[in-house]
Amino acid sequence: MGYNLVTLLTIVTGVTPGKSARSQGIRAGREGRTVLEISDLVMRFGGVTALDRVGFTVADNEICGLIGPNGAGKTSLFNCITRIYRPEEGMVRFDGTDLLSLQRHQIVRHGIVRTFQNLALFPTLSVLDNTVVGAHSTSTPHLVPSLLGWPTTRAARRRVEADAWELLERLELTDVAFHPAAGLPFGTLKRVELARALISRPSLLLLDEPAGGLTHSEVNELGQLILGLRDDYGFSALLVEHHMGLVMGISDHVVAMDFGRTIADGSPAEVQRDPAVAEAYLGRTA
Numbered sequence: 001m002g003y004n005l006v007t008l009l010t011i012v013t014g015v016t017p018g019k020s021a022r023s024q025g026i027r028a029g030r031e032g033r034t035v036l037e038i039s040d041l042v043m044r045f046g047g048v049t050a051l052d053r054v055g056f057t058v059a060d061n062e063i064c065g066l067i068g069p070n071g072a073g074k075t076s077l078f079n080c081i082t083r084i085y086r087p088e089e090g091m092v093r094f095d096g097t098d099l100l101s102l103q104r105h106q107i108v109r110h111g112i113v114r115t116f117q118n119l120a121l122f123p124t125l126s127v128l129d130n131t132v133v134g135a136h137s138t139s140t141p142h143l144v145p146s147l148l149g150w151p152t153t154r155a156a157r158r159r160v161e162a163d164a165w166e167l168l169e170r171l172e173l174t175d176v177a178f179h180p181a182a183g184l185p186f187g188t189l190k191r192v193e194l195a196r197a198l199i200s201r202p203s204l205l206l207l208d209e210p211a212g213g214l215t216h217s218e219v220n221e222l223g224q225l226i227l228g229l230r231d232d233y234g235f236s237a238l239l240v241e242h243h244m245g246l247v248m249g250i251s252d253h254v255v256a257m258d259f260g261r262t263i264a265d266g267s268p269a270e271v272q273r274d275p276a277v278a279e280a281y282l283g284r285t286a
């Protein structure tokens with residue numbers, strides 16, 4: 001996770017170069033009931049405290065940006081929420097469920113799905129099949145065998161395929177539905193990754209650096225797409241991203257971390273103005 005001059009300028013001045021705060025679509029205020037609640041989360045690796053009593057909340061249908069310099073603890077936090085890591089202390093509750101009491105494989109059944117910075121697609125499977133595979137954990141335990149054509153599961157496959165086609169339509173992927181993921185442009189693969197994540201109709205989408213590797217115009221399109229998908233399908237999102245234009249442009253609420261701690265928590269404008277945030281980024285470049 002790297003950050004650049006544009007990131008620093010955005011943090012320090014509060015505005016992405018060339019754009020006013022209004023044109024970035026910043027939303028003010030928080031609405032809706034709390035769905036994700038994280039408190040006093042502690043995660044250590046030997047002598048390194050990756051998460052040092054982290055706490056914040058995310059409301060229903062809210063996009064929450066999670067920012068911080070390299071090593072701040074963002075990935076560790078994602079890994080605790082998805083139960084890849086087991087934190088030493090603290091609480092993670094989603095929609096009333098204590099996530100820390102669950103096994104890793106149970107997370108998706110509670111409506112939590114993650115996208116990956118480097119994509120988690122099967123290169124030889126088609127775009128359609130990559131999307132269908134995303135439904136595996138929630139719709140039927142027999143879905144992956146059905147990809148092999150086993151007769152008992154064909155009806156389930158048809159139902160999921162209908163959902164997949166709807167998503168491919170929404171994400172403008174129907175033209176490449178039967179194309180293997182390998183060889184498609186990176187921007188297209190990012191949309192496939194979104195289709196794969198959305199087919200299980202998540203309540204909470206964890207987006208891990210979705211703008212990584214995209215061009216400037218692709219990032220703008222991605223931002224609008226995420227907002228549109230949130231409005232169409234209704235989910236909360238936690239967005240880990242170094243591209244400040246994207247974070248500040250589409251987040252309803254931003255949490256900033258540094259050295260495993262929550263150093264700011266508020267609207268995009270409030271977090272951009274927070275001296276501790278500027279210090280966290282500038283301090284690392286000194």
Ligand SMILES: Nc1ncnc2c1ncn2[C@@H]1O[C@H](COP(=O)(O)OP(=O)(O)OP(=O)(O)O)[C@@H](O)[C@H]1O
Nearest residue numbers: 001045048050068069070071072073074075076077
């Ligand atoms: N599996 C691990 N083993 C040892 N240390 C780890 C492990 N995972 C994370 N860390 C350490 O925990 C701290 C937080 O790292 P983390 O990857 O969560 O930060 P980050 O904010 O995601 O950084 P980046 O933006 O560079 O990805 C760092 O000091 C890192 O070296």
